[in-house]
Amino acid sequence: MISADDWKEEQERLKSVTEQLHKEIDRLEPEVAGLHHQVTDIRKQFWEEVTVNTSTDEDFEETFHSIKQQEALLSERERSHRQRLKQWNNMKRLLPSPYFGRIDFAEEGEGSPERVYIGVSSFVDEEGLNFLVYDWRTPIASLYYDASPGETEYETPGGTVRGTMALKRQYQIRSGELRNVFDTSVTIGDELLQQALGNGADTAMKSIVATIQKEQNAIVRDVKSHMLIVQGAAGSGKTSAALQRAAYLLYRYRNRLTADQIVLFSPNPMFNSYVSTVLPELGEDNMQQTTFQEYLAHWLEPEVSVESPFDGLEFALTTEDRDAYEARQQGIRYKASEAFLDALRRYAEWLCLQGMRFIGITFMDRELVTAEQMSSKFYSFDSSVSLENRITMLRDWLLKELAVLERKERAADWVQDELNYLDMEDYQAAYGSIRKKYEKEDAVFDFTQQYLDAYGDVPKRELGEENVFDFGDQEEEFLRRMIAKERFAPLRRQVKRLKFVDVIGLYSSLFDDASKYRDMTGEQELPSLWSDICRATQEKLERKELLYEDATPFLYMKELVEGARRNNDVRHVFVDEGQDYSPFQYTFLKRLFPHARMTVLGDFGQAIFPQATNLQETDSPLVRLYGEEHTTLIRLVRSYRSTREIVSFTKPLLSEGEGIVPFDRSGGKPIVTMLDNDGERTARMLQDLAKLQAEGFGSIAVITKTAAESREAFGSLTAAGGENLLLITKETLTFERGISILPAYLAKGVEFDAVLIYDASAHVYNRESERKLFYTACTRAMHRLRLYVIGEATPYLTGLDRELYVTES
Numbered sequence: 015m016i017s018a019d020d021w022k023e024e025q026e027r028l029k030s031v032t033e034q035l036h037k038e039i040d041r042l043e044p045e046v047a048g049l050h051h052q053v054t055d056i057r058k059q060f061w062e063e064v065t066v067n068t069s070t071d072e073d074f075e076e077t078f079h080s081i082k083q084q085e086a087l088l089s090e091r092e093r094s095h096r097q098r099l100k101q102w103n104n105m106k107r108l109l110p111s112p113y114f115g116r117i118d119f120a121e122e123g124e125g126s127p128e129r130v131y132i133g134v135s136s137f138v139d140e141e142g143l144n145f146l147v148y149d150w151r152t153p154i155a156s157l158y159y160d161a162s163p164g165e166t167e168y169e170t171p172g173g174t175v176r177g178t179m180a181l182k183r184q185y186q187i188r189s190g191e192l193r194n195v196f197d198t199s200v201t202i203g204d205e206l207l208q209q210a211l212g213n214g215a216d217t218a219m220k221s222i223v224a225t226i227q228k229e230q231n232a233i234v235r236d237v238k239s240h241m242l243i244v245q246g247a248a249g250s251g252k253t254s255a256a257l258q259r260a261a262y263l264l265y266r267y268r269n270r271l272t273a274d275q276i277v278l279f280s281p282n283p284m285f286n287s288y289v290s291t292v293l294p295e296l297g298e299d300n301m302q303q304t305t306f307q308e309y310l311a312h313w314l315e316p317e318v319s320v321e322s323p324f325d326g327l328e329f330a331l332t333t334e335d336r337d338a339y340e341a342r343q344q345g346i347r348y349k350a351s352e353a354f355l356d357a358l359r360r361y362a363e364w365l366c367l368q369g370m371r372f373i374g375i376t377f378m379d380r381e382l383v384t385a386e387q388m389s390s391k392f393y394s395f396d397s398s399v400s401l402e403n404r405i406t407m408l409r410d411w412l413l414k415e416l417a418v419l420e421r422k423e424r425a426a427d428w429v430q431d432e433l434n435y436l437d438m439e440d441y442q443a444a445y446g447s448i449r450k451k452y453e454k455e456d457a458v459f460d461f462t463q464q465y466l467d468a469y470g471d472v473p474k475r476e477l478g479e480e481n482v483f484d485f486g487d488q489e490e491e492f493l494r495r496m497i498a499k500e501r502f503a504p505l506r507r508q509v510k511r512l513k514f515v516d517v518i519g520l521y522s523s524l525f526d527d528a529s530k531y532r533d534m535t536g537e538q539e540l541p542s543l544w545s546d547i548c549r550a551t552q553e554k555l556e557r558k559e560l561l562y563e564d565a566t567p568f569l570y571m572k573e574l575v576e577g578a579r580r581n582n583d584v585r586h587v588f589v590d591e592g593q594d595y596s597p598f599q600y601t602f603l604k605r606l607f608p609h610a611r612m613t614v615l616g617d618f619g620q621a622i623f624p625q626a627t628n629l630q631e632t633d634s635p636l637v638r639l640y641g642e643e644h645t646t647l648i649r650l651v652r653s654y655r656s657t658r659e660i661v662s663f664t665k666p667l668l669s670e671g672e673g674i675v676p677f678d679r680s681g682g683k684p685i686v687t688m689l690d691n692d693g694e695r696t697a698r699m700l701q702d703l704a705k706l707q708a709e710g711f712g713s714i715a716v717i718t719k720t721a722a723e724s725r726e727a728f729g730s731l732t733a734a735g736g737e738n739l740l741l742i743t744k745e746t747l748t749f750e751r752g753i754s755i756l757p758a759y760l761a762k763g764v765e766f767d768a769v770l771i772y773d774a775s776a777h778v779y780n781r782e783s784e785r786k787l788f789y790t791a792c793t794r795a796m797h798r799l800r801l802y803v804i805g806e807a808t809p810y811l812t813g814l815d816r817e818l819y820v821t822e823s
C-alpha cells in the first residue's frame with residue numbers, strides 16, 4: 015500500500031480525470047448525434063441533387079465530377095463521424111476505470127520524470143496538449159509491462175528512448191472508485207493478477223491488458239516475425255495474448271490495417287462466440303473468425319461433403335476394430351505430412367503428360383463431348399503450358415464447342431416440341447425480354463452478333479409494338495434460339511466453373527494401388543497399411559464424401575490443377591490450438607494468404623488429433639515454412655487458469671509436463687470419487703453440482719470423452735432431476751453460463767469454474783493416445799476439479815502420486 019498523502023493525491027487525480035472525461039463526453043455528445051444526422055441527410059439528398067446528364071461528353075464529365083464531389087464530401091463526413099464516435103466511445107469506456115497503471119519516467123538528460131498513466135485508450139486534456147491517459151499500446155506503455163524501476167529503455171518507431179523509471183504503480187478502480195493502489199518493483203505485481211484470476215469464469219473471455227505478463231507482452235508486441243509460434247501450457251494465456259496482439263496491431267498500424275484483414279482460425283464455432291467480445295471491449299472491431307472446417311466446406315461443398323474433424327476423432331475414440339483404427343491413424347499421419355504434399359506436387363507434374371481425367375458433357379442423355387475428346391484436346395496443347403492454363407484453354411474450347419452444338423440443336427425436334435407447347439405466359443415473357451433488350455439501343459445481346467451474322471439486323475418495328483409476335487420465320491428462329499440457349503445455359507455454367515475436370519477421379523486414382531501411386535508420385539515410403547488406407551479413401555469418394563484428413567489435400571490437388579485461390583488482402587492469420595493442424599494445412603494457409611504474417615498458438619500437450627504438429631521443436635515443418643530467420647518461437651510455461659492444486663495434479667499426467675509452473679493461487683485438491691454403478695454416479699454428481707452452485711460457481715462443465723457419452727450423461731442427469739443442463743454439440747454456436755455437458759474435444763480453449771470428469775474409469779481412458787484428451791479435459795478447470803470412477807480408475811490416475819488428490823467413495 016502507499017502513504018496516506020499519496021492515496022489522497024491519487025484520489026484527487028482520479029476525480030479530476032473523471033470530471034474531465036464527463037465534460038468531454040458531454041461536449042461531444044451533440045456533435046456525435048449531429049454528425050449522424052448530417053450523414054443521413056447527405057445520403058438522402060445525394061441522388062436528388064445530382065442530375066445525371068449524359069447527352070454530350072461535357073455534360074457527362076460535369077455529372078461525373080459532381081458525383082465525385084458529393085461522394086468525397088460524404089466520405090469525409092463519414093470518416094469524421096466515425097472518428098468522433100470512436101473517441102466518444104473510448105471516453106465512455108474509460109469512465110468506470112480510467113487507468114490501471116502508472117510509470118514515472120525521466121528521459122535521459124531531462125529533469126523530473128513524467129507521470130504516465132496507462133489505460134485502455136488515450137485521453138488528452140481540453141487543450142489537446144497533455145496526455146491524461148496513455149493507451150496501453152503506446153510505445154512508452156511497454157515499460158509498464160516489460161521493465162522494473164531503474165535505468166531502462168523502450169523502442170519507438172523513431173528509435174530507442176533511454177531513461178530512468180522512478181516508479182511503477184498499479185490501480186484497482188471500479189465504477190470510478192479507487193479501491194487499491196500497489197507500488198511494485200517487479201513487472202506486473204501478483205496482487206492484481208491474484209484478484210483477476212480469483213474471479214469466476216465468464217461466458218466470454220476478458221481482456222487482460224491491466225495484467226499482461228512480460229513474456230506475454232513479447233507476443234503482443236512482436237512486429238518482426240513472419241511466423242510467431244507460441245507453445246504454451248494449458249491456461250498460460252495464449253489465446254488471451256493473441257487477442258491483445260490483434261488489438262495492438264490494429265492500433266500500431268491504424269492507418270493501414272483494418273480488422274477484416276486479420277483472420278482467426280478457431281477450434282470450433284462455440285469458441286468464436288467465447289472470444290468475440292475481447293476486441294470490442296478494447297475499442298476495436300472484431301477480426302474475421304472462422305474454423306478450418308468452415309473454410310473447407312465453403313470451397314468443396316456441395317460437390318463433395320467433408321467429414322467434420324470431430325467425427326474423425328469420434329471414430330478413433332469409439333471404434334473397437336483395431337485394424338481399421340490403425341489404418342486410419344496411419345492414413346491421417348501420412349496425409350498430414352509434407353511427404354504427401356510433395357507427392358501431390360509430383361503427381362501434378364505427372365498429369366502434365368498423361369492421366370488427366372474429365373467428365374463428359376451430357377445433354378438430354380446424349381454425350382455431346384466425351385471425356386476422351388477433352389483429354390485428347392487437353393494433351394494437344396503445348397506441354398510447356400501449365401496445367402492450370404491448359405484447363406483454361408480447354409474451358410474456352412468447350413465453350414466454343416457448346417456454342418456450335420447449341421446452334422445445331424436449334425433445328426432439333428425437341429425444340430419444335432417445346433415451341434408448340436410454349437404457353438402464353440412463357441411466350442409473353444420471351445416477347446417482353448426480347449423487346450426490352452432491343453429497346454436499349456446500346457445494349458449488346460448476348461448472342462446479338464451471332465444473330466446478326468446469320469440473319470442481319472431485325473428492325474425494331476418488326477418486333478411489333480403490341481404484345482403479340484408476328485410469328486414469321488425470324489420470330490420462330492428467335493424463339494428457337496431462346497429455347498436452345500436456355501437449355502444450354504446450365505452446361506455453359508458448369509463449364510465455366512470447370513466442372514468438367516474430374517477432381518474426385520483424379521484424387522481417387524492416387525489410391526488405386528501402391529505401384530501405380532509410386533509411378534505417379536515417385537514416392538517410395540508408404541505406410542504399411544497402404545491398401546487399407548486406399549480402400550477406406552475410395553469407399554468414401556465413391557459416395558462423394560471426404561474423410562477430414564483428405565479434405566485439405568483434395569483441395570490442394572484441385573488447385574494444383576485448376577489454379578490456386580489467393581487472398582491478398584489479409585495481413586495477419588492467427589491459428590489457435592495450432593497443434594491440431596497438420597504441416598500440410600500450414601503450407602496451404604501460407605499459400606492462401608501470401609501477404610499475411612502468421613501467429614500460431616498451441617500446446618503439444620493438448621494434441622488430441624493424430625495429424626498434430628509439434629510446436630516446440632526448433633526444426634519443425636512450421637519453422638521451415640518461413641525459414642528460421644523469419645520465425646520466432648516463444649514458450650509460455652506459467653499456467654494462470656487453474657489453482658496450484660489442479661496444476662500440480664494435471665502436469666504429471668504429461669511426460670513433458672515437468673516444466674509447467676502454476677500461478678500461486680490455491681483451492682481444494684482434485685477429488686476422485688469411487689463408485690459402484692451408473693445410478694450411484696448420477697446421484698452423486700447431482701449432489702456435487704448443487705454444492706458447487708451453492709458455493710457460487712456459475713460456470714460448471716461435465717466433461718465426457720465422446721459425444722455419445724455426453725448424450726448419456728445428459729439423459730441420466732436429466733432423468734434423475736437435474737435441471738437447466740446444457741448439452742453442447744459440435745453445432746453449438748454460443749457459450750453460455752450454467753451447467754454444460756460436453757465432450758473434451760469441444761471444451762478446447764474454453765474454461766469453467768468447476769469441471770466434473772464424467773467417467774475417469776479404466777474402461778473409458780486406457781489408450782496412451784488418449785492421455786492428452788484427458789489432460790485437456792482436466793485443465794479446463796479454474797477452481798474445482800472432480801473425477802468419477804466406476805470400478806477401476808484409469809491408469810493415468812493410478813500412475814499419479816496419491817498426495818495430489820483426495821479419494822472419496
Ligand SMILES: Nc1ncnc2c1ncn2[C@@H]1O[C@H](COP(=O)(O)OP(=O)(O)OP(=O)(O)O)[C@@H](O)[C@H]1O
Nearest residue numbers: 222225226227248249250251252253254654655763
Ligand atoms: N496476464 C494475465 N492476466 C490475467 N489473466 C490472465 C493472464 N494470462 C492469462 N490469464 C487468464 O488465464 C486463463 C487462461 O488463458 P487462455 O485461455 O488465454 O490460456 P490458453 O493458453 O489459451 O489456454 P488453453 O491452451 O488451455 O486453452 C484465462 O482466464 C485468462 O483470462
